[in-house]
Amino acid sequence: MTAVHLSEVSAGYRGRTVVSGVTLDVPTGAWLAIIGPNGAGKSTLLKAIAGLVPQATDVRVDDRPTRTLDPRERARLIGYAPQNPVMPDGLSVTDYVLLGRTPHLGLLAREGPRDLAIVHSVLDRLDLAELADRPLRTLSGGERQRTVLARVLAQQAGVLLLDEPTTGLDIGHAQSLLELVDRLRAEDGTTVISTLHDLTFAAQYCDRLVLLNAGTVVASGKPAEVLTPELLTEHYGATVEVLPTREGNLVVAPTRARPEH
Ligand SMILES: Nc1ncnc2c1ncn2[C@@H]1O[C@H](COP(=O)(O)OP(=O)(O)OP(=O)(O)O)[C@@H](O)[C@H]1O
Numbered sequence: 724m725t726a727v728h729l730s731e732v733s734a735g736y737r738g739r740t741v742v743s744g745v746t747l748d749v750p751t752g753a754w755l756a757i758i759g760p761n762g763a764g765k766s767t768l769l770k771a772i773a774g775l776v777p778q779a780t781d782v783r784v785d786d787r788p789t790r791t792l793d794p795r796e797r798a799r800l801i802g803y804a805p806q807n808p809v810m811p812d813g814l815s816v817t818d819y820v821l822l823g824r825t826p827h828l829g830l831l832a833r834e835g836p837r838d839l840a841i842v843h844s845v846l847d848r849l850d851l852a853e854l855a856d857r858p859l860r861t862l863s864g865g866e867r868q869r870t871v872l873a874r875v876l877a878q879q880a881g882v883l884l885l886d887e888p889t890t891g892l893d894i895g896h897a898q899s900l901l902e903l904v905d906r907l908r909a910e911d912g913t914t915v916i917s918t919l920h921d922l923t924f925a926a927q928y929c930d931r932l933v934l935l936n937a938g939t940v941v942a943s944g945k946p947a948e949v950l951t952p953e954l955l956t957e958h959y960g961a962t963v964e965v966l967p968t969r970e971g972n973l974v975v976a977p978t979r980a981r982p983e984h
Pocket residue numbers: 736741759760761762763764765766767768
């Protein structure tokens with residue numbers, strides 16, 4: 724089943740087209756990574772899928788055009804974690820993550836024991852339980868990043884849009900966050916679309932990659948089809964080796980120019 728469908732989607736800001744002609748189908752339970760150089764339009768494409776930027780032609784999530792959904796309906800369907808969200812600094816971690824439950828509450832209803840149980844379980848899974856009562860302004864960059872993901876996971880939406888979810892995380896926390904997302908899609912059939920600059924992680928966790936440059940899709944397919952030295956040189960201007968590991972993963976290693984003797 725297709726969870727997310729884009730057909731010739733273009734999107735941009737104030738009359739400037741930033742992403743154009745993107746056609747994609749993401750099956751339920753799949754994980755798609757949008758990769759590409761800085762400014763390629765990756766975040767804009769995620770926002771277009773979330774229905775948050777002006778776009779030409781509809782993006783459909785669960786066969787519904789996202790731009791016609793009201794915010795509560797959209798939030799029940801799509802969990803979107805932006806790269807730099809505005810966070811009310813005075814709130815505690817628990818209260819902030821509880822905001823993820825808002826789309827599931829009646830208009831004037833307060834959260835109940837089930838909502839609190841979901842929040843505590845997410846905090847545990849993201850290694851945030853000890854910070855539950857801390858005001859957001861006291862968190863480190865990586866702790867804030869995990870708290871944003873916790874709010875989105877508490878939403879329990881079927882489609883997750885994650886903009887650079889591992890930025891600012893150390894390798895251990897980045898890995899456990901990606902493992903958690905991977906478990907959600909295996910166990911609950913959650914569909915994931917994320918931007919990722921770490922191409923080795925993208926190769927490891929994602930079924931399919933879309934390489935965006937200057938707002939258009941220049942390559943798409945399985946990690947081994949997209950992460951070739953030729954494509955990475957052409958579109959990132961990087962010199963890299965792509966090495967297979969014993970486990971069958973790929974490592975993208977930048978090579979260093981050596982001075983000639
Ligand atoms: N709110 C905005 N208003 C106007 N232009 C914007 C806005 N947001 C992004 N842009 C422009 O759109 C283009 C694509 O930006 P976008 O953030 O989608 O790229 P990206 O691929 O996610 O980049 P990065 O890897 O640097 O995060 C850039 O030229 C950027 O300056």
